Amino acid sequence: MLELRSVTAGYDRRAPVVRDVSLTVSAGEAVGLQGPSGCGKSTLARVAALLHRPDSGQVVLDGETARGWRHRAPRAQRTAFGVVFQQPRLSADPRLPLAELIAEPLRSNGRPTDGVRELAETVGLGADLLGRRPHEVSDGQLQRACLARALALRPRWLVCDEMTAMLDASTTAALVGVVEAYRRESGAGLLAVGHDRVLLERWCDRTVGWAELTSR
């Protein structure tokens, strides 16, 4: 279970963008978090994935309170999350061929990288694309690689922050299908952040509106 307890977070302590928000993702549950542009939902997603230190409040992973954020988070907690961001171009090192991009979490955790090809296949990337660098593939193909990277360490939770906002309808349906296939097989939980209520309601077990979260 992933619990956010009374989280207040932002980029300026005097004006936090997230105020006293609590949210729980049960084991294996898919929770959609829906809100307008700029409301703070991405900040909350970053807190949940231990990528942003909240000003106050707690993140609790299966009963264990998170004590560190980003590189200071204990490895076991850090690697429990797979994160996919909105803009694949900004979240991919332009120097890395896709195979290296997907292998990066494995490599930095000292794990064997021989499963990259198989990972790429699960997201629909053929071997011919793995040698290319980000500028040589489309947004949709790059986001597929970013999803494969997020799945590489077989995380217990996936945090998808507007994963499909840049993508066309068919690629969106395909990537959601990949996430759901992984969750069925692994029992992983999901926090899907987005603004598209129709999509989130079709995708997730329950969808929470930002307004309901913050009005409590």
Next chain:
Amino acid sequence: MTPPTDSGSGPAGTVDGGTVLSVRDLSVRFRMRDGSYVRAVTEVSFDLAPGECLALVGESGCGKSVLASALLGLLPGNASVAGSALLGDDGLDLLAADERVLAREVRGRRAGLVPQSPAAHLTPVRTVRSQLTETVRELTGAAGPAGVRAAAARAAFPEDHLNRHPHQLSGGLAQRAATALALVGDAPLLLADEPTTGLDRDLVERTVDELRRHTSDHRALLLITHDLAAAGRIADRVAVMYAGRLVEITDAAGFFGAPGPRHPYARGLLNALPERDFTPIPGMPPELGALPPGCAFAARCDRASGACAAVPALVSGVACHHVEVAHA
């Protein structure tokens, strides 16, 4: 510029008063380092009438954005372009015009661009106010804060954020800043390249409605988008692009309502929406550098047959061997 001597293509040598943009057989290919070619756009033709909004839709990587770049002369050096794209009453060929003309007369003045990635489009080291001030001064000659405030308001950019730098804006606000910049020059042709990416539904509707409002009088809008809902909301006509070619171009009402799309790819794309079947089209689009000789969609199509070994012509607005068309 004088009208082009000859582009060697199509019936439209000149543009009559009723067309803002007339594109004929536009093809763009990129020469790669190994001498091979990537055919990003192949023989695309369409007209844009004054006051009209044409939505160009398709999967990512199908050539939509390259088409927009070609129209503004923003392609990289290894691109070669064929065909013609005649703009406005004087029929200036955007594909033949030189960089001086494009820079001084076309971009921002006769053709405005709402870009795809505002974060990359805005100058990172300057505030939104500074960039808007410069654009307003250059394009309208007006100085002072009133013009800047009006320009920001047109794109619903909040005034209290004007002093922020691009990295201090959310994706949605950065998009609105870029939209505000594009609207300043009141250009007769507006190219919007994925203007609603990253915006929530309310803002998508406000942004496209604003773009639509901009198409009054003599202005035309080419809306390039993967957001079918946004396209359905404001488009008069829809053009579906696949692997660099237009496979269907039709009335928006019939496309989104009854009878629906006719091309199998267009049907699949619409059915992938979460409010419809939410099932992807199997496979991925072909590589533009290694297009099959026949119909590019055949490999993913459940109706593929021997006939698909030949490229289908665009007849009555649809390019598929399996669609019955009424020959006019």
